[in-house]
Amino acid sequence: MSGPNYTSRRSRLLRAIKTAGVDALLLSGESNVRYLTGFTGDSTWLFLSKTATVLISDSRYETQIANECPGLDVDIRDARKPMSVAAADVVKKAKVRQLGFEADHLTVTQHSALHQKVESAELVSTTGLAERLREIKDKWELVQIREAIYQAERGIGVVRSSLRPDQTERDIRYTLEAAMRSFGATGPGFEPIVGVGPTGALPHAHAGDRLVSESPILLIDWGAEAPSGYRSDLTRVFVTGRITRQMRTVYETVLKAQKKAIAAIKPGAKCRSVDAIARRVISNAGFEKYFGHGLGHGFGLDIHESVRMSPISKQVLEPGMVVTVEPGIYLPGKFGVRIEDDILVTNTGHEVLTSVPREFDDAVVEFLA
Amino acid sequence: MSGPNYTSRRSRLLRAIKTAGVDALLLSGESNVRYLTGFTGDSTWLFLSKTATVLISDSRYETQIANECPGLDVDIRDARKPMSVAAADVVKKAKVRQLGFEADHLTVTQHSALHQKVESAELVSTTGLAERLREIKDKWELVQIREAIYQAERGIGVVRSSLRPDQTERDIRYTLEAAMRSFGATGPGFEPIVGVGPTGALPHAHAGDRLVSESPILLIDWGAEAPSGYRSDLTRVFVTGRITRQMRTVYETVLKAQKKAIAAIKPGAKCRSVDAIARRVISNAGFEKYFGHGLGHGFGLDIHESVRMSPISKQVLEPGMVVTVEPGIYLPGKFGVRIEDDILVTNTGHEVLTSVPREFDDAVVEFLA
Numbered sequence: 001m002s003g004p005n006y007t008s009r010r011s012r013l014l015r016a017i018k019t020a021g022v023d024a025l026l027l028s029g030e031s032n033v034r035y036l037t038g039f040t041g042d043s044t045w046l047f048l049s050k051t052a053t054v055l056i057s058d059s060r061y062e063t064q065i066a067n068e069c070p071g072l073d074v075d076i077r078d079a080r081k082p083m084s085v086a087a088a089d090v091v092k093k094a095k096v097r098q099l100g101f102e103a104d105h106l107t108v109t110q111h112s113a114l115h116q117k118v119e120s121a122e123l124v125s126t127t128g129l130a131e132r133l134r135e136i137k138d139k140w141e142l143v144q145i146r147e148a149i150y151q152a153e154r155g156i157g158v159v160r161s162s163l164r165p166d167q168t169e170r171d172i173r174y175t176l177e178a179a180m181r182s183f184g185a186t187g188p189g190f191e192p193i194v195g196v197g198p199t200g201a202l203p204h205a206h207a208g209d210r211l212v213s214e215s216p217i218l219l220i221d222w223g224a225e226a227p228s229g230y231r232s233d234l235t236r237v238f239v240t241g242r243i244t245r246q247m248r249t250v251y252e253t254v255l256k257a258q259k260k261a262i263a264a265i266k267p268g269a270k271c272r273s274v275d276a277i278a279r280r281v282i283s284n285a286g287f288e289k290y291f292g293h294g295l296g297h298g299f300g301l302d303i304h305e306s307v308r309m310s311p312i313s314k315q316v317l318e319p320g321m322v323v324t325v326e327p328g329i330y331l332p333g334k335f336g337v338r339i340e341d342d343i344l345v346t347n348t349g350h351e352v353l354t355s356v357p358r359e360f361d362d363a364v365v366e367f368l369a
Numbered sequence: 370m371s372g373p374n375y376t377s378r379r380s381r382l383l384r385a386i387k388t389a390g391v392d393a394l395l396l397s398g399e400s401n402v403r404y405l406t407g408f409t410g411d412s413t414w415l416f417l418s419k420t421a422t423v424l425i426s427d428s429r430y431e432t433q434i435a436n437e438c439p440g441l442d443v444d445i446r447d448a449r450k451p452m453s454v455a456a457a458d459v460v461k462k463a464k465v466r467q468l469g470f471e472a473d474h475l476t477v478t479q480h481s482a483l484h485q486k487v488e489s490a491e492l493v494s495t496t497g498l499a500e501r502l503r504e505i506k507d508k509w510e511l512v513q514i515r516e517a518i519y520q521a522e523r524g525i526g527v528v529r530s531s532l533r534p535d536q537t538e539r540d541i542r543y544t545l546e547a548a549m550r551s552f553g554a555t556g557p558g559f560e561p562i563v564g565v566g567p568t569g570a571l572p573h574a575h576a577g578d579r580l581v582s583e584s585p586i587l588l589i590d591w592g593a594e595a596p597s598g599y600r601s602d603l604t605r606v607f608v609t610g611r612i613t614r615q616m617r618t619v620y621e622t623v624l625k626a627q628k629k630a631i632a633a634i635k636p637g638a639k640c641r642s643v644d645a646i647a648r649r650v651i652s653n654a655g656f657e658k659y660f661g662h663g664l665g666h667g668f669g670l671d672i673h674e675s676v677r678m679s680p681i682s683k684q685v686l687e688p689g690m691v692v693t694v695e696p697g698i699y700l701p702g703k704f705g706v707r708i709e710d711d712i713l714v715t716n717t718g719h720e721v722l723t724s725v726p727r728e729f730d731d732a733v734v735e736f737l738a
Binding site: 040041042058059060061062063064078079080101103104105106107108109111112125127170174178181186201203204205206292293294310311312332333 | 410427428429430432433447448449470472473475476477478480481494496539543547550555570571573574575661662663679680681701702
């Protein structure tokens, strides 16, 4: 399969730029620049107008840009020239009057500097123009995401098959990362969360020194990063000992909430309605106050991308979107259960891209007594 | 050794806040929040005034904050309440009139939302208040940095002792990361750069498929992250085959530049003068245009921190600062040499914290012919 069509992506963005009422867009979001050019470094901005496409970078990246973005115009500033000055020169040369900037990817400091140096054009705040394009994954991107899912799923297979009561959360994290790499990942898609018992009740805990044997509930939230930069994002809970009735109830409630929410995923579904479906199941079981985050999110080059499925989201699902569905119940000081899969919105409904078994019986891992 | 004194750090910041002419500071920089409270998560802001210290977070982090920041006031917003609204409520309650924000750590979007919601106070842009404190490492921080250096140096020892001509850059990267972890690092301090020949000429290359045997020059830029979050940052070049006279000249030139620059490090030295010393050595050898980046930078919780040693820096070295010194010469399409050590500014001069040998003879690794 051939690589991504950057020219086509930039053409689509140019149409969005026109609709937004500006002549040109200055992109400072790292993943947006990568999506539109293939450049994998940082500290590099992209100027895009109908007549000019220029990467603004510095000498550290000169050769890398020539390799990764053949044919693209590049403005290499030297160490003494600030980015704002280099950008202003490009803007002036392109004779732009209304210059859009990315309000989500420009700090107040950067904006002030830009405002001071760009005298030839009016700065106009924009949000989400490139992110809107990135919501819909193209065929090449779906291949990358499937690859990152493959790496994550093979990785958790190794963890599961090598699980021992005397492993720490940290041991498991490192085993998982090495295993994903052995299947071709460049690394984890984000810092894996490995939580035994009470640690699993912290939705964003760091893997620490707790032993698997300290609780019958082990939560792992992990994903891989494929060489292309695309990621995957899953969560499973393993049952490694004798559990209480409450643990079983929580597990089954989360699973039911997840299944019902996934079943509702199709083009035209409101993100907040899908969130509400899962939330209602959890609420009906009496755990509403223990599910404090949104139901899921888009992902791709970043682990958190538009769209968001949460109670305050105003977005609607469309074919080509890939989202996580990850309800959870967290009982502070006791344990947490979250089950997370990756779902592609298709033309007629959805496809669950992930395939690690998730029924309660699948979660049980037996050790020698 | 007891942990960091967060109260004392906040007291010093309060004095800086007063000097900056504001009543309170709203901190949104993740490492700044960690430095001032010990909280290791994200999406959390810190409000600091003479009478109030409040972490503003959400339910995902409620328990973690209680564990990591005992005694600190916390405002937990629910998923429906935006951060800007939660912050505005805290500001109003504290009866602040002049509210400083961190212009380097607030996007234009976040600033607009804050501006809209905070009606009770005037927003005042500030930069570098917490970063200025972080420039000077305290005793506890130096212990952490020494630990991260130890992990990095033991790690490179494993890489060196296991080096083979048939290893790829990526193999070496993964060996290095696993080795650093075996000595207690939680991971690399940043994505390690492993570059064979021409790849080493890209100052920020990703480790790829090139084999050690493809060139006699191998560049590795790496560091560890200790469990406390503190990092180390080194670069060494290994000579793994028969080299040209030019390679030898480049190596010796970089080493000479580095040694001369390090020798000039002491309290009161101007950062740009130290940079100039290294740059002059490289320039005199005819390689000026092949050294496109600054000489070095501070590091700690972040891999790049204030101060910066570059031709445009206006900063001056002070006791307690820890900086890298890393001149380089990059010949596009051929090879690159960079040598990087970590230096502590002491009361009377400096101490080189790193100890991996760096003479040309030390760089040579022999394989069976």
